[in-house]
Amino acid sequence: MIKARINHIDVEVPEGTSILDAARQVQVKIPVLCKHKDLHATAACGICIVRNKGGNRLIRACCTPLENNMEITTHDREIVEVRRSTLELILSNHPQACLNCGRNGECELQTLAADFNIPQESIKRYVKDVAPDTSTGSIILEFEKCIKCGRCIQVCQEMQNVWALSFLDRGINTRMAPAGDITLAESPCVKCGQCSAHCPTGAIVENDETPEVWKALHDPDRICVVQIAPSVRVTVGEAFGLPPGTNLTKKLYAVLRRLGFRAVFDTNFSADVTIVEEASEFIERFVNKRGSLPLITSCCPSWTDHMEKRHYDFIDNFSTAKSPQQMLGVLAKTYYAQKLGFDPAKMFVVSIMPCTAKKYELSRTEEMYASGYKDIDVALTTRELARMIKQSGVDFLNLPDGAPDSILGDYSGAGTIFGATGGVMEAAVRTAHFYATGKKLEKVEVEAVRGLQGVKEGTLNIGGTQVRVAVAHGLANVEEVLERVRTARRTGTETPYHFIEVMACPGGCIGGGGQPYGVDNERRRLRIAGLYQDDRDCAVRHSHENPEVLRVYDDFLGKPLGARAHELLHTRYTARPLYKR
Amino acid sequence: MKTLTRQELEDFAANPPANPPEWIRVQLDTGGIAAGAEAVHAALAHEREERKLLFSLQRAGSIGYSFADPVIEVQAPGMPRIHYGHVTPELVGQVIEDHLRDRRLIDDHVIATRQRAVTLDGPVTHLLVRDTGPETGSKTEFFQFSFTEELKRRGLAERVQVVRALDIGVYEEGAVIQLLPSGVTYANVLAPDVARIVAESIEGGRVIDDLLWKTPDRQVRIVLRNCGDVDPDSLDDYLRRASGYQGLRRALFESNPEQVIAELKASGLRGRGGAGFPTWMKWQLTRAQPAPQRYVICNGDEGDPGAFMDRSVLESDPHSVLEGMMIAAYAMGASKGYFYIRAEYPKAVERIERAIRQAREQGLLGKNILGSTFSFEAKVRLGAGAFVCGEETALIASIEGRRGSPSPRPPYPSVRGLWGMPTAINNVETLACVPAILTRGGAWFAGFGTETSKGTKVFAVTGKVRNAQLVEVPMGTTLREIIYEVCGGVLDGREIKAVQTGGPSGGVIPVQHLDTRVSYESLQQLGSIMGSGGMLVMDKTDSMVEVAKFYLKFCVDESCGKCAPCRIGGYQLLQILDRISRGRGSAGDLALIQRICQAMQRASLCGLGQTAPNPVLSTLRYFGEEYQAFIEGGPSYARKVSRGSASPAKAPERTGTTPPVNPTPSNR
16 A cells, blocks of 8 residues: 555555545545546646655656655645646637537536636637548547547547547647548448547537437427437436436436427337347357357447458357347337338437447448338437437426337336346346246346456356357457457367357446446446346346237237348348448 | 677787778768768779779768868878868879878868877978968968978978868967877967977977967767777777777676676766766666566667767767667666667668677677677667657657657656566667776766766757867866867857757757856756757857747647647747747737746656747746847837848846846756
């Protein structure tokens, strides 16, 4: 343990703890712009400087480990002056179009500037005029607003191993941009949006499609319906000041109706459909030995995109089942439309997703038009929904509880845990066990696949057969799992895994790139706990027991993996070039 | 190829080989080559072939006389070694016929030796003459004529040749003559002295004490000991004529690593890259770190405007640097080394690569060097031209193939450096000192210099100086001695205004501090730094605001852009300076400059940003009135200054104890 003093307060922390973290323990807040809890310190902003007694230099609290007998001063006249000047310099290189910015009110730079109370601009502003990159339709790069903290680049390169973003040029011309100075759409970007979730300013934001949704809602000829993704229910409250993990499912049903949606569905329902298909696929491959093992989940569009670009030797291993978002879309424009006599051409299906890549998924392949129309018209992120609610004038938190539509709305506990890393695996195992053995698991919680460890492995007993599974989240963690499979392929040994779940974002969808700002592992844990609680609260905890799912199969789809299911609920994958240029 | 043995190396030390009696050496460093030295070499080779002559034609690096490039050195039997400057291919015939055949020196090309004797050994054969008075050179021909006539009168004209020197090494001391072969130098020679000198010194063989120039040469060549002397392309030359690899031999067979570090500690050698960290401590820290692998890196990313010390050493004496690296590696237990050299130095790269190849062929690199347990390999990595890659962590990032931007320290490279292993990074000049320290001892090295700054330092003196050149002087030599005694003072006899040291990280030192003894500490006290050794002389016509702008612009261009204070601060500072120099500054600008400088100094991550404000702050400190004049004078005044029709405001005389115009916190 390290013993030292910060602002004359004794502090004792484990070796290697940064001054910044040590100060937090004694309720001292050192202002910082570039350091994010998820990421290692890059020491870029220069705001977190502190003084160590006897040292001539000011040192950065973010990257300097506390040492024994240090006597740290975090605030004195010179330190505060230097911080203020540095902040003013940063502001002089920032457009300060706060009122027109997607991050207005939620911007770390804006907050810091407000804290410092900078009354006037003493340094002439210099912002280079660069057009934003809107090429992906998912994520927008507003280069002018970038403060070069480097978080997005660290996220893209280290957390996600995608390497789409990098720093180009140097000096005052330094800019964050797709590596090679191409457009983001031409880059290896998988649209996961983790860059936007970690950006301290409005330099990387989701493509805001709320105006389009408002337009449809206000159009009397459109029949607007909506679905809510599993994770959104436990995160949206954060945008309204509630603690992470607060489950607002019923409030969401209510508010969406107030917004003007004719029907409110729950993606948890289609998650259950996905599991029925995917578990059937697994049984087909594992028990009936038809198809490649391991089976790899495909409901994360960023992961799918990443696989098609970098790991296309695993195409045959991918589950062909569509993601819950797409399944619900196609069922809405076919089954639901038929049932209620709606013209699918007039339907406008909106999905509320934790994710920026879901915007990309809407038009990923032609199978996304299986209904004959674009199955989902617009995918909104949690952040966009929060904005819409605020614009609507509805007192969201005090609404009476609502209910989903009775069709495509009911869900099992297995559907809701899709939002957490390991959730898809756990849901699939619950159903696969039943399909294989005809019996339900004694204990439905599959602890081996829970938690925030980057790669989780387990061996599950399904009817006396050992099923080896792996769960990876955060794309950088995928490599070691796939590498093990590849090694086994090369050496002709038995595959190390039968079933692999991958989610692009750390923590799974609850940590998605479209979720409310300020994510860190503490929040991820709370959000996940919210989902597991929802699971426990469900009477039905197996996807294949969801009565509405059973009814849809009886009424419309036929058998899992059957002809109609195949036509509407499955997709294909192709190898794609890493760089489209 | 046969590898070198320890015994052979010992034999070289015991029996240095005799040089051939007749040779011509062409100084082929980048400066020389740019001035035409290759053509001179080719012409000499051609003549040698055509005339079937036997003199040995040799290649060498540079002695440092940049002002006289191309430079050759000629040895004829029975004559002292003579340097010629401004040599052209057309002059080659004369060198062969006059010098080698007739033993006659060539007017206006001889550079006099700095070795000033006080006794005449044997008869005078040549008399060099140069007028260094206020109208430099104007009376040189008069004195040549006078001496020639006097010698004729006494019948000595056949025996003694009177030669006009290109440079005589003593400046602003009237007419100066040097008697060869001894090197006895007389200064402030007047017309009546001509007869006296001929009678007493040439005929009588006596030294005339009242004319004798006794001031010894200020230069001590330790780093540059072989520069201009050995063939940089020949390991054999280095081994036989320059005690090459004797330092390594002593390290390997006469000491252990701890003793080598102790020797370095005794020498007091501090890093010559500018920061002045004790070299022995760097090695010790790296050695103390347990690791399966350690690295030593030679930092050859010299990039300060006007600095060319490292380039010259790498080009002129590459084996010394390699030997220094090997000794460092042995001391700290490293088995791999990298030379990080900027790609703009192709000659340096070529020569160090050849040196490595030669050393490998001779078994001086590889496994069990000279039969010892020490194994070492060296490689060259090229820098792509970013100044910031001279910063240790950025340099490491660059070698590893990453974007060259600094990372936070700690961890220091000595703990976690290249590829995560303990790494010591030493400057070229630092490493070049090491073999000399090992062969001659730490105490000998520490005999030069001041209390805290030991040994010598190489400076590249440029700007408004008469003789732009490389200078190596003991620490503690004053700026005035360097500029006036070694480099001949200010160009065209103008008045000096200030000296800039330390490049873009340094500051200006005004004329009232010219008698400051150079050391790491003294320069820092004046608001500048030692830096790697660039020294730019400025005269009264130079605008200090422009000087500050020039250096700041360099740092703004070279900022890696990683941290906000440097990236934005530098740019904004430059905008303000530009505004002021166009006469569009405002009263509040000086305070704003101070504030931005403070942010850069205190909050920048690496040395580049922390020191980039130094040229601005030091000009503001000593020449604040020039800034004021621009602000008050407005655009019309600014235009006049830029046209040269108004001189930048004159600095009032201030002594060292006067508080600076704008006190600023030191960043060190």
